[in-house]
Amino acid sequence: MSDDILISARDLSVGFRIGSGFFSKAVLKAVDHVDLDIAKGSFFGLVGESGSGKTTLGRALLKAVPITGGTARYNDGEVDLDLTTLSGPALKDYRKRAQLIFQDPYAALSPRMTVRDIIAEPLEVMGLTKSREETDARVREIAAKCRLNLEHLRRFPHAFSGGQRQRISIARALVSGPQFIVADESVAALDVSIQADVLNLLKQIQRDMGLTFLFISHDLSVVAHTCDHVAVMYLGRLVESAPTRTLFAAPRHPYTRALFSAIPSLDPDDRGRAQKLIGEIPSPTNQPPGCKFHTRCPHAIDRCKAEEPVLEHPGDGHEVACHRWRELLDEMVA
Amino acid sequence: MTALIEVENLTLKFRTDEGLITAVEDVSFSIAKGEVMGLVGESGSGKSVTAKALMHLNAKNAVYSPESRITLHTDSGPVDVLSLTTARDLKVVRGGAISMIFQEPMASFAPAITIGKQMVEQLQLHSDMSKARAREISIEMLDRVGISDPARRVDQYAFELSGGMRQRAMIAMALSTKPKLLIADEPTTALDVTIQAQVLDLMKDLVAEFHMGIVFITHDLGVIAQTADKVSVMYLGRLIEEGPVREVIRNPKHPYTQGLLAALPKLDDLEAPLTPVAGDIPSPLERPTGCVFHTRCPKFLGDICKTALPRDEKVDPNHRVACHIHSAEVMA
Missing domain, CATH: 3.40.50.300 (P-loop containing nucleotide triphosphate hydrolases)
Incomplete structure (x- = not known):
């Protein structure tokens, strides 16, 4: 593993056993043989x-759901941890290095705690500070970074708007001094103007503190504006992964192209219907054979129904899992 | 206009x-x-x-x-x-x-009553049509909004449908009274x-x-x-x-x-x-x-x-x- 990779997953799988019987063997594969490298200091x-x-992949990397197959490593230069076997003191150590920011700032904050206590709680639980003075100093420092003032710290969450609450959640995630942050749909519940504000704050924090972000979102335009690298998932599989600019300029997977064309255009004269996907994502308990996307893919051929494509690494940093991506690319150019 | x-x-x-x-x-x-x-x-x-x-x-x-x-x-x-x-x-x-459709269709359908029953109820409230006719129209509307196998879906509950299907059913219900x-x-x-x-x-x-x-x-x-x-x-x-x-x-x-x-x-x-x-x-x-x-x-x-x-x-x-x-x- 090279030095500039913070998180590296190989063949990573997460399965949940479903069904009620003691002998039930049914397994829901939420994450299925995923290879992923997240570079240090990137916004992924x-x-x-x-x-x-x-979401399950993000949680697996935080060690919040059990990893059932493959490997995952975390290496920030100070420690090198094998996430698959992590337990005891090493897991505790990882908790302060890797943190999560939730989607809903209304549900994520206890209504009975002051903002100061909410932000201080991780420090106290992890025993990272030795005195109340030290805790307060640390809380104030992080709060200032998230544009919260002393007056805010004394209040309860109900007094804040959605944007302010999300800043409180961010402060709480940052207080233990993590290197790796998973932001799961962290702006999805916000109005556009507040969304812009929170995105700018996350980017600024990432640059100032040199953090690495895994930014999970269903909103491609938000991802395009904030991330350096984008990976696309479908039914537990990674289907495409590339630097943002490359991906948005020339997506290779038919699914990625369909996602792009589904974004409502801001141009009222561009009410096109091209390339709309039909149907819905199949149930993860009843996955199609072959390429998981073939049931909705406009380009599927017999091979796609029988044989599952692997993630190809063509050498230009733009990975794709599709049997036909080369010929489809030629077709588009022609 | x-x-x-x-x-x-x-x-x-x-x-x-x-x-x-x-x-x-x-x-x-x-x-x-x-x-x-x-x-x-x-x-x-x-x-x-x-x-x-x-x-x-x-x-x-x-x-x-x-x-x-x-x-x-x-x-x-x-x-x-x-x-x-x-x-x-x-x-x-x-x-x-006037009809309304909402953001969260799961919250708008009664969870313990089938979709068809709710559609029939609304149609009967707003007209004097028979139950059988109301059911027919409900199935037609479900079909019109792109729900496959509407004759079976009409007897399902909201939780049995996916998010997109639920929203379609909601639209069908809202439009059934024209x-x-x-x-x-x-x-x-x-x-x-x-x-x-x-x-x-x-x-x-x-x-x-x-x-x-x-x-x-x-x-x-x-x-x-x-x-x-x-x-x-x-x-x-x-x-x-x-x-x-x-x-x-x-x-x-x-x-x-x-x-x-x-x-x-x-x-x-x-x-x-x-x-x-x-x-x-x-x-x-x-x-x-x-x-x-x-x-x-x-x-x-x-x-x-x-x-x-x-x-x-x-x-x-x-x-x-x-x-x-x-x-x-x-x-x-």
Whole structure:
């Protein structure tokens, strides 16, 4: 593993056993053989529809759900941790290095705690500070970074708007001094103007503190504006991964192209219907054979129904899992 | 185009423990048959409250000002919506001539009653058709909105359908009584983009087919650009700009509308910085004097914005804006 990779997953799978019987062997594969490298200091985007496994992948990397197959490593230069076997003191150590920012700032904050206590709680639980003075100093420092003032710290969450609450959630995630942050749909519940404000704040924090972000979102235009690298998931599989600019300029997977064309255009004269996907994402308990996308793919051939494509690494940093991406690319150019 | 519904000087306050809170102030607009009006604004701007007023559906502590008037034009003559009081009279605006679809269809269907039973119930409430006929129509409608195997789905419960299917079923139910006006409150916000695109296409087809008016409430200007004929922008209960969709999106006149557009991430220009509208929406208890937007306005002119309410100015016959900057330009 090279030095500039913070998180590296190989063949990573997460399965949940379903069904009630003691002998039930049914397994829901939420994340299915995923290879992923997240560079240190990057803003890494993960997109896909509901049910694509993006949230589960994020949680697996935080060690919040059990990893059932493959490996995942975390290496920030200070420590090198094998996430698959992590437990005991090493897991506790990882908790302060990797943090999560939730989607709904209304549900994520306890209504009975002051903002100061909400932000201080991780420090106290992890025993990172030795005195109340030290805790307060640390809380104030982080709060200032998230544009919260002393007056705000004394109040309760109900007194704040959605944008301010999300800043409180961010402060709480940052207070333990993490290197790796998973932001799961962290701006999805916000109005556009507040969304812009929170995105700018996240970018600024990432640059100032040199953090690495895994930014999970279903909103491609938000991802395009904030992330350096984007990976696209479908039914637990990684189907495409590339630097943002490359991906948006020339998507290779038919699913990625369909996602792009589904974004409502701001141009009222561009009410096109080209390339709309039909149907819905299949249930993860009843996955199609072959390429998981073939049931909705306009370019599917017999091979797609029988044989599952692997993620190809053509050498230009733009990875794709599709049997036909080369010929489809030629068709588009022609 | 003849007006389907006219809203004049709508002012609505809520009586609360902390006093009267203004939710909508002096809002006027009209919607024609077959016209789609997009209603845009941040949380707290009063867009949902305005839409609910069309069905006289706001909570009991709502107080309408005496000047407020909502007139619905039906086949049997105009109806003064705000004067309706009994459940019997209100039927015409609640599910009869006006139907509503909501953001979260799971919360809108009763969980323990099959979808078909709820559709039949609504049809029978609004007409004297037999149960068998109502069921037939329900199945037809489910088929029309693209639900496969409708004869089986009609006997399923809401939880058995996926999010996109549920929203389709909701639309089928709302349209089964053939309303003249459909109120859609963030109908695609909870859906994935691919499913959103399908639902938007379906709604466009249905507008063409049923020729109804639609009030489309959303915070997503992309969705507005794709569906609406005209746009109304609300801020703190006031309608601050209204015009044809092309005009408002390409040539926004109000600094708030301009701010909303600048805050939007655009796919054709990844380098463009995202510019948030400065500050937070004020608490309804601390309603600004003068222009309601002056506390956050980047083009704040001084005293006039703080003290005087801007009048509606016509930019062109169909495009109006309430902003002192524009009034000043007109006068200069």
